[in-house]
Amino acid sequence: MAGLENLSERDRAVLRSIFDPTATIGDVVDEGDKFQEDESEPSTPAYKESKSLSLRGMQLAEAGKLEEALDLMNKAVEATPxxxxxxxxRAQLLRLMLKDSEAMSDLERALQLTEGKRTRARALALCQRGVLLRKRGSDEDARTSFTEAAKLGSSFAKKQVVEMNPYAALCNQMLSQIMKGESEIKL
Incomplete structure (x- = not known):
């Protein structure tokens, strides 16, 4: 088809979403997270230590040293509860370790600490909770978590809300069938 080389990336994404009934525009164009208000953590020595411990813990987790990583994550929480x-x-690491109940406890604590705030930390906790709830088969509760996180600006949560919407999936599938039918007619 002539002229496709002049399409914007967003236009290409729309076309891909039409021809793939399971795709959404958000799947192919990630505009990134947009948080209206982000937390500005104090620059106290305890907060700096906690951040440093968390970062080192993440590096250990990426290297496959999960128990060592957990030890550092525990110290990060102890430094700034x-x-x-x-x-x-720590919840993310616990999820990797398949310790979902412990991860959920950490997420609930993070949500208590961010109650009433429009922060990145709250959005991330809601997303992780949504993932765990989906894994448990609690789709309605997961959708509630993802919806709140999406309102806070999480692009991942927005994708999950769309993916979990049965009407959106059905519409994508029907549109794909119509488009395929039209292309078959033209041939």
Whole structure:
């Protein structure tokens, strides 16, 4: 088809979403997270230590040293028990370790600490909770978590809300069938 080389990336994404009934525009164009308000953590020595411990823990986790990583993540939480991001980080590691109940406890604590705030830490905790709830088969509760995270600016959560919407999936499938039918007619 002539002229396709002049399409914008977004236009190409729309076309891909039409021909793939399971895709959404968000799957192919990630505009990134957009948080209206982000937490500005204090620059106290304890917060700096907690951030450093979390970062080192993440590096160990990426290297496959999960128990060592957990030890550092525990120390990060102990250094600043009021820092929601430390609980988020540890919850992610716990999920990797298949310790979902412990991860959920950390996420609930992160959500308590961010209650009423429009922060990245809250959005991340809601996304992780949504993933765990979906894994448990609690789709309605997961959708609620993802919806709140999407309102806070999480692009991942927005994709999950669309993916979990049965009407959107059905519409994508029907549109794909119509487009395929039209192309078959033209041949």
């Amino acid at each position: 009021e820092r929601a991001a430390a609980y988020n980080d």
